[in-house]
Amino acid sequence: MRSSPPSRGDLTPELLQTSQWTDELLHGAGIPVHDIPFVTVGGGIGSFVTLDYLRVYGVPTGSLRVLSNIDTPWETYEYLTRVSQIPRPERIRSDSSSRPDNLWGFPSYALEEAWRDKSLRHLRQVATEPIFDDYWTPRAGTVFQNLEREAKRISYWDMLVKGQVRMVRRRVGGGYFTVLTPPEGLSATRRVAFRSRYVHLAIGYPGLRFLPDLQDFRERYQDYHHVVNAYERHEHVYETLKTRPGVVVVRGGGIVASRVLQRLMDDREKYGLQTQILHIFRTFVTGSHGPGVFMRRRGGDGWAYQGFNYPKSVWGGQLKAQMRKLDGEDRAKLYKNMGGTNTPRRRRWQQQMAKGRRENWYHAFQGVVDKVEPSPDNRLVSHVRSDDGQLRQYASDFIIDCTGLEADITEHRVLADLLQHSGAGRNPLGRLEVERHFEVKGTASGDGALYASGAATLGGYFPGVDTFLGLQIAAQEIADDLARRGFCKKLGPLRSTSQWLKWARNKAI
Amino acid sequence: MLPTLSGRIQTRLFLLATVGLVVTALIVPVLPGAGSAALGDRYRTGLxxxxxxxxxxxCWELLYHFLMQFRWEKDWPTLFGLLTLVPEGLLLWGLLELDVVPGITAGPPAATFWIHFAVVWLAVWLVANGPMRVPFVRWRFRGGRLV
Incomplete structure (x- = not known):
């Protein structure tokens, strides 16, 4: 028999309706309050790198808590990479020196893999990328192993509090209350609250959104088997194709589409399959494109090519410096110029696609899908309208949506509450507006500050927020801001070197 | 590297004044082709x-910065940082041959110059591509700026 959650210590209508809470209000509701100066909400890689920075800056574990419903910082990331066809031995799309387990980025992953494999191959690739070779990228497994090592070193699990965060509200007199619903059986009350001067939100992607025509099909025909999203489990597609020849429609022009294509093409080659691939691009890129000679991105065969999620210099160079100065329309314009779906131009993928075109089993074309319907023989028919106005129908056995559309930030309860009650606003791209140091604009509370990093803040003064290095850049800005506020000591060259030596010797801090 | 113009210049000056100086101090006594020149004169030439x-x-950095504008990524690949030693070395060698570099009466022998130049370059390049990030945690996120 399942025990019902405790009814004591729950949110009251008064608490729900009051934007700023007093200590008495929580006391009256019977919600226990824990005092912790800094709380990070999320518990994914964004929370991890922020805690890592603060621990390296010298903050003790007693002053820090991470509120999360996952056990390890890499759990969600590993799930998403695995289902989107990047298991541990495969390589992710990340730079060699973007190491969430090492805030210095030295030694790089390439140096580490070179040392481990006793091979200069990795170093040669890093030294000659991207001119004579593809960008070197780390194996997913390397990233997770190192995260585990660093998590142990900084006593991550001593700071972890399991539960679902419901909201963050400003406290009368300064600071914040973060309300958590602990797992059943672990608490005598329905909710507990953390009273802190600083709160950090790193709650990741607010949610996944499906292409409207595919969502419509799934709901209308209750078919979640033939129409799948690349970010959900869809191994059955590949398994079915091993048993009989089939046609697969792939939608999207980003890295996930590349990965899914690679899986389909690898399986075709490995098992001698007869899979036919129809690849629909909403925007079909035929060559180099961009607003001018100083801003042209390579492209071709439908794809826009770029090594990483953003042009590289957003993580430290010219574009980072440029965006930092822009607001409103100007910022939105630069985002638009460097944005757009893209994928790396990897040699292996190019060879596979060229072979597919030659042997007539890979067909890429431009089109917008009006609707998807089932055919009498239980297949799928996509009604596709191309830019020249032509309407065509394509029959397939499966459709894989690789577009990776993201939901609005209000889909996430904590963010919706923040927008409604705590003075947070939206940036030119509609996400959470943060300052250059990642404090959420409009949410200051006395001497307290509320920070946010990650995908929810895309569109701010720093573009690469939803990436490993972006999370570290945010973490550094936050740690430096906290140092300015006196919460910790700033990391100078000497202390940085001594902390790095501890990292290198895997000495616990 | 992901440099801004001021980051490029600052990094170059800083690394030459630190890594470059240390390497020069260590290498000058063992450079070939010194002949009978006094150690003091050899150091003077090296400096x-x-x-x-x-x-x-x-000036070179201004040119590199301009060339970088043609790159979509606005980055400066690691390889470029190494290979630019060729044009820079040739220009400086030419100027030494023409005796237009102030502070030196007679240019150093080819072997002395090229070994010194290449070793300093390699050391600076290696430090810039990794160890530099250890003491200066903000450096790589600021386009190579130190101040």
Whole structure:
């Protein structure tokens, strides 16, 4: 028999309706309050790198808590990479020196893999990328192993509090209350609250959104088997194709589409399959494109090519410096110029696609899908309208949506509450507006500050927020801001070197 | 590297003044082709060469920054940072041959110059591509700026 959650210590209508809470209000509701100066909400890689920075800056574990419903910082990331066809031995799309387990980025992953494999191959690739070779990228497994090592070193699990965060509200007199619903059986009350001067939100992607025509099909025909999203489990597609020849429609022009294509093409080659691939691009890129000679991105065969999620210099160079100065329309314009779906131009993928075109089993074309319907023989028919106005129908056995559309930030309860009650606003791209140091604009509370990093803040003064290095850049800005506020000591060259030596010797801090 | 113009210049000057200086101090006594020249004169020549790389380098960086604008990523691949030693070395060698570098009466022998130049370059390149991030945690996120 399942025990019902405790009814004591729950949110009251008064608490729900009051934007700023007093200590008495929580006391009256019977919600226990824990005092912790800094709380990070999320518990994914964004929370991890922020805690890592603060621990390296010298903050003790007693002053820090991470509120999360996952056990390890890499759990969600590993799930998403695995289902989107990047298991541990495969390589992710990340730079060699973007190491969430090492805030210095030295030694790089390439140096580490070179040392481990006793091979200069990795170093040669890093030294000659991207001119004579593809960008070197780390194996997913390397990233997770190192995260585990660093998590142990900084006593991550001593700071972890399991539960679902419901909201963050400003406290009368300064600071914040973060309300958590602990797992059943672990608490005598329905909710507990953390009273802190600083709160950090790193709650990741607010949610996944499906292409409207595919969502419509799934709901209308209750078919979640033939129409799948690349970010959900869809191994059955590949398994079915091993048993009989089939046609697969792939939608999207980003890295996930590349990965899914690679899986389909690898399986075709490995098992001698007869899979036919129809690849629909909403925007079909035929060559180099961009607003001018100083801003042209390579492209071709439908794809826009770029090594990483953003042009590289957003993580430290010219574009980072440029965006930092822009607001409103100007910022939105630069985002638009460097944005757009893209994928790396990897040699292996190019060879596979060229072979597919030659042997007539890979067909890429431009089109917008009006609707998807089932055919009498239980297949799928996509009604596709191309830019020249032509309407065509394509029959397939499966459709894989690789577009990776993201939901609005209000889909996430904590963010919706923040927008409604705590003075947070939206940036030119509609996400959470943060300052250059990642404090959420409009949410200051006395001497307290509320920070946010990650995908929810895309569109701010720093573009690469939803990436490993972006999370570290945010973490550094936050740690430096906290140092300015006196919460910790700033990391100078000497202390940085001594902390790095501890990292290198895997000495616990 | 992901440099801004001021980051490029600052990094070059800083690394030449630190890594470059240390390497020069260590290598000058063992450089070939010194003949009967006194150690003091050899150091003087070595330091003038180092200073010339710094001064000419500011102009070179302006050119590199301009060339970088043609790159979508606005980055400066690691390989470029190494290979630019060829044009920079040739220009400086030419200027030494023409005796237009102030502070030196007679240019150093080819072997002395090229070994010194290449070793300093390699050391600076290696430090810039990794160890530099250890003491200066903000450096790589600021386009190579130190101040």
């Amino acid at each position: 003038v060469v180092l200073a010339s790389v710094a001064v000419l380098g500011v």
